[in-house]
Amino acid sequence: MGKHTEVQSHRACTIGLPNGLLYAHYQVLWNSFFAGVGLQTRNSGPTNREILELGNECSIDETCLSAKLYLGHVRSLLGTCDYILVPRINSWGRQRDMCTRFASLYDLVCNTFRDSGQKFLSCNIDAGKKLTEESAFVQMGEELGFSKKIAENAYHQAKKEDENQWKLRLRKEEALYREKGIKVMIAAHSYIIEDDYYGKPIADYLRSLGLIPIRADITDRKEALKQSLKVSPTLKWEWNREIIGSLQMHREQIDGIVLVSAFPCGPDSMTDEIVSRHFAPLPVLRLVLDTQTGTAGIETRLESFADILSFQKKGGLAQ
Amino acid sequence: MSQKKVAFPRFGNYNLCIKYFVEQALNAEYILQPLLTQRTLEAGARYSPDSVCAPFKTCLGSLIDALEAGADTLIMPPGICRLGYYGELHEQILRDLGYEFDFINLSRYSTGKPKDYLKALKRIDPDLSAAHLARVGAETLKMLAHLDDTEAEYYKNCGFEVHHEDYHKTWSRFLAAMETAQSLHDIEQAYSWVKQAFSSIPISKPAFPLRVGVVGEYFTAVDGFSNHFLEQKIADMGVEVHRFMSVTNRNLRYHGKNLQIGIQDYCCYEMGPTSTANIWAAKHYASHGFDGIIHIKSADCTPEIDIMPVLQNISADYKIPVLYLSFDSQTSDTGLETRLEAFYDMIRIRKEGK
Numbered sequence: 271m272g273k274h275t276e277v278q279s280h281r282a283c284t285i286g287l288p289n290g291l292l293y294a295h296y297q298v299l300w301n302s303f304f305a306g307v308g309l310q311t312r313n314s315g316p317t318n319r320e321i322l323e324l325g326n327e328c329s330i331d332e333t334c335l336s337a338k339l340y341l342g343h344v345r346s347l348l349g350t351c352d353y354i355l356v357p358r359i360n361s362w363g364r365q366r367d368m369c370t371r372f373a374s375l376y377d378l379v380c381n382t383f384r385d386s387g388q389k390f391l392s393c394n395i396d397a398g399k400k401l402t403e404e405s406a407f408v409q410m411g412e413e414l415g416f417s418k419k420i421a422e423n424a425y426h427q428a429k430k431e432d433e434n435q436w437k438l439r440l441r442k443e444e445a446l447y448r449e450k451g452i453k454v455m456i457a458a459h460s461y462i463i464e465d466d467y468y469g470k471p472i473a474d475y476l477r478s479l480g481l482i483p484i485r486a487d488i489t490d491r492k493e494a495l496k497q498s499l500k501v502s503p504t505l506k507w508e509w510n511r512e513i514i515g516s517l518q519m520h521r522e523q524i525d526g527i528v529l530v531s532a533f534p535c536g537p538d539s540m541t542d543e544i545v546s547r548h549f550a551p552l553p554v555l556r557l558v559l560d561t562q563t564g565t566a567g568i569e570t571r572l573e574s575f576a577d578i579l580s581f582q583k584k585g586g587l588a589q
Numbered sequence: 590m591s592q593k594k595v596a597f598p599r600f601g602n603y604n605l606c607i608k609y610f611v612e613q614a615l616n617a618e619y620i621l622q623p624l625l626t627q628r629t630l631e632a633g634a635r636y637s638p639d640s641v642c643a644p645f646k647t648c649l650g651s652l653i654d655a656l657e658a659g660a661d662t663l664i665m666p667p668g669i670c671r672l673g674y675y676g677e678l679h680e681q682i683l684r685d686l687g688y689e690f691d692f693i694n695l696s697r698y699s700t701g702k703p704k705d706y707l708k709a710l711k712r713i714d715p716d717l718s719a720a721h722l723a724r725v726g727a728e729t730l731k732m733l734a735h736l737d738d739t740e741a742e743y744y745k746n747c748g749f750e751v752h753h754e755d756y757h758k759t760w761s762r763f764l765a766a767m768e769t770a771q772s773l774h775d776i777e778q779a780y781s782w783v784k785q786a787f788s789s790i791p792i793s794k795p796a797f798p799l800r801v802g803v804v805g806e807y808f809t810a811v812d813g814f815s816n817h818f819l820e821q822k823i824a825d826m827g828v829e830v831h832r833f834m835s836v837t838n839r840n841l842r843y844h845g846k847n848l849q850i851g852i853q854d855y856c857c858y859e860m861g862p863t864s865t866a867n868i869w870a871a872k873h874y875a876s877h878g879f880d881g882i883i884h885i886k887s888a889d890c891t892p893e894i895d896i897m898p899v900l901q902n903i904s905a906d907y908k909i910p911v912l913y914l915s916f917d918s919q920t921s922d923t924g925l926e927t928r929l930e931a932f933y934d935m936i937r938i939r940k941e942g943k
Contacts, residue, residue, distance in 0.1 A: 330897045332889060332915065358858050364701065370670055374860035374895035381855065381898040394858065504677045504696040534640050534889040536671050540678050543638040547681060558640075 283414075284310045285391065286351035288343035289317065291336060291375070292359070294460035299432040300355065303407060306424030307416050312351045314343040316466035319563065321346055326561055328382055335468070335532035335559055336461055337371055337378075344379055348388050353414075356380075357393035357406075366397070366495075366508045369537050443488040447523045452579050455520060457486040457513045457545065458530035459538075468559050472530060475569060479576040484524070489516035501548050507537045514541060517549060526553040526579045528572075533560040553578055593691070593713050595662045596620040596655030598648035599629075601811040602740065603836060605767045606733045607664075613771070614725035615714040617662070621768070622654040625814035629654055634918045636682050642671060643887035643917045644808040647815060649679055656683070662691040662713060667699040669862035670892055672808075728773045730841060735780040737837035739763060742787055745831065748824035749794040759786045794829075799936060802874030803832040804867040804900075805885035806893045809916055810834045816885050816916060817925050823883070826933045831879070833870035839863060855899050861892025868899050875907035880936040882909060888917040910936060 285304050287293060293300075304311045314321070317339055325342025347354050358376040361367045371378075376392045383390075391413065395406045404425055411421025447453065454476060456463055463469040463485055476483040487509070494515030498505055501518050505511050517527060529545060531538035546554050555575040557568060595617045597607045608619040623629075625647060633650025652663055665676035676694035683690070691712070698709040711717050739760070747756035763786075766779035801823055809815045810832060820830045845859060848869040855872070859865050867884075874882055884900055886893035897913065904911045912932045914925070 330894050332894050370861040370892045371895060377856035377858055377860050378895050378898060381902050506673055536891040539638055539640040540674050
């Protein structure tokens with residue numbers, strides 16, 4: 271294969287990692303995998319207004335905010351690295367699907383930037399076709415010119431590192447449930463709540479109002495998947511199942527839920543409805559983020575939600 | 590035990606097939622709700638989440654129609670995109686509204702083992718045998734393929750009829766025959782009749798007529814009400830209209846991997862449930878000298894939004910105009926007509942200029 275020898279000739283190639291969508295889940299695994307095989311990575315950095323505008327310009331206007339930001343991140347990396355990693359993930363197993371956007375992502379990016387001359391690297395996970403995460407990483411390694419053995423070792427090392435870091439994050443997040451105060455669970459996809467421009471300010475603002483925000487997506491994933499079926503037996507999107515299962519696991523320990531979705535999110539458009547119906551009478555605030563950048567509207571809504579929660583905590587109308 | 594009264598959401602002409610199947614295979618009564626109207630959509634939209642795709646709202650409305658018409662058992666199909674989750678949320682919304690019914694959500698039975706679907710159907714008819722099911726199932730699929738083939742022929746020619754409504758009258762008679770079919774014999778007889786009848790309708794068609802290919806999201810492309818009868822509107826301007834997307838082409842005669850080979854210049858993977866079929870069809874129309882492509886979808890349909898960059902590339906490579914249309918509960922007929930007229934004028938002038 272000509273492609274392999276070409277890469278092998280300059281081993282020190284750089285892989286671009288767009289800081290959107292899958293990055294929130296995969297940053298540790300990717301960074302340690304590429305470090306393990308001896309490649310450099312280049313991150314597109316935190317989302318900012320410029321990234322938003324770059325993405326907005328080259329997106330179909332109906333696409334979701336997170337995909338627009340992602341294209342902005344990809345665009346900012348064009349020409350600065352040998353490959354840009356754009357994985358394709360279809361499903362992890364039965365009733366463990368991804369939103370179809372993750373299945374189209376690689377081809378979407380290639381078609382959007384086909385005149386740029388940039389090379390894109392895929393990583394295809396599709397349980398229906400027996401392509402596991404491990405086989406996808408090994409294949410990606412082989413495509414970059416490494417032997418199967420090297421790629422496998424790098425993957426196992428990276429996976430171990432990823433699991434260790436995850437355990438630390440999980441322990442830290444779960445300690446929050448034991449704190450005293452008004453606890454609010456933020457139910458949002460990791461790529462939204464970890465976004466520096468959109469998601470993080472929401473958690474920060476809740477904190478500044480004296481509440482304790484806890485992320486639903488940082489949870490015992492296996493248990494959450496199991497619990498989600500109690501809330502919604504046919505729910506099929508992996509990440510929505512993790513979030514809803516996590517809400518179910520902790521519903522007795524929290525005072526309210528803040529749902530944060532990108533506009534227009536396909537899975538969330540339906541699961542938000544299930545959450546509002548299932549977890550009543552727990553107060554639920556639903557925030558939908560779009561390309562508007564003003565924060566006053568969101569702040570007002572968070573403030574009034576905080577007022578409601580503290581009013582209830584004091585005994586509500588019965589006080 | 591009294592017969593169950595079974596209903597399925599309205600979906601193009603396919604309810605006739607489901608009617609046949611329910612009556613012949615499941616020994617139950619089929620409740621065919623009235624045709625979809627603005628009222629159906631509004632009733633559905635009132636109780637649906639705001640930002641869910643339009644077919645969800647239409648289906649909810651038509652399930653309410655069915656319940657009002659006396660249905661006591663509702664069936665929802667499974668699906669790869671949001672469709673697979675419709676059933677559960679529909680059921681929840683209808684129960685919260687206070688309706689009483691049996692709900693057969695096939696998503697609960699899609700385990701990968703076809704045997705489990707048999708379990709679902711046995712809830713309607715406990716005595717159902719697999720052999721009987723297979724025979725009626727095969728007859729139903731025959732009917733379905735005949736409906737799709739006939740409809741395809743209809744839209745290719747109805748714009749060129751000499752006498753107004755010749756095609757429409759024949760098509761309506763065929764649909765009525767399918768609605769009352771009791772056996773494979775009835776189905777085949779109606780099909781040979783319509784073949785014959787279509788071919789004897791006088792048409793005046795130029796040697797090289799304007800040809801438009803319609804691609805897009807499954808439900809909206811197939812269901813006339815949901816796309817404001819777009820195909821009829823275009824055909825009436827004197828255009829041959831082709832649409833690949835149908836249950837026959839997407840499910841019965843579908844081989845995704847083989848279609849993928851023809852479009853590998855544009856995409857490496859299956860991008861969504863209907864993406865491969867639509868990209869293939871668009872490339873097929875573009876490379877076969879069609880004059881234009883219309884891409885239709887319900888607003889916010891994730892998989893169809895994602896193939897738009899691919900369609901833009903096909904459009905640029907083959908120099909073929911593509912009109913992109915999104916439908917939701919707010920779409921107005923007049924606005925749509927204006928855009929279609931402008932598109933028609935543009936492709937006509939282009940063709941004359943060639």
